[in-house]
Amino acid sequence: MVIFREFPNSASDPFIETSEVTPIYNCIAWAAGNTSKWYEPDPLGIYYWPSAIPREYTVSAYVQLYELLGYQKCSNGNLEPNFDKVAVFAKKSIPTHAAKQLSNGLWSSKLGKNIDVSHSLFAIENGHYGNVVQFLRRKKN
């Protein structure tokens, strides 16, 4: 069980640590299913970002990233057995994070350059990453 002061709700609903610390990939890549790259639309082109998507720190660009992977916008993060879901977070309109839903309804996140965790949406909301601004879903294969 892990509690971060940056996520006040984790005090009452702790995260579950699921990996070692690694700087190799970030949450955006993790939610996209890639653990070998760091996804970020930085202006220098140091990090990976699909060329088909605007290289900018906007919610629209981040949503387009997951749409490119076959996800479509949906209205909630409720568990739907036939769908994979992703939640995009933002704070002051700047995208900060993405999480992917697990088959048990919990969510899985890579926390920056730190660890992977499983958690409820409540545990991570109203903290360092702000709140969910868009849910997306994709039919399972």
Next chain:
Amino acid sequence: MNTVFEQGSSTVTKEAKYVRQVGEVSYQDFISNSVYLRNEFEKSLKDYFEISKNLWLEETKLSSNVFMTLNHPAHLNIIKLGKVILPLIFKDLSDHKNHWFFALSSITGQNPVKPSSAGNLDKIIQDWLEWGKQENYTD
């Protein structure tokens, strides 16, 4: 009679200017030739780097946008040190794989990361270490 001339807002004699120049040259020679002072300087620089680095890493450990951490005060303090800090950054890059790429670009004005390396941390580090070796900042 001493020759007097203006320098900036102050009045300096020719002799005083000469003494000051000789003093500055001697001081620079002393600093650069002193093993003790050079070691002290390098130790202070390393301590400052480690403190600033650890603060930056701790306070940005949860951020998924590295570019957004560029303006963290501790990161900016490292950048302000300029090229003198590059050997320590390259060593940290090699040893700990920290994301120094925006600091390196800010200090050097370069970005040797190949498009095919984008996002792949090991390849990004390799591109930078090769550049650092070419420029004699690392072994």
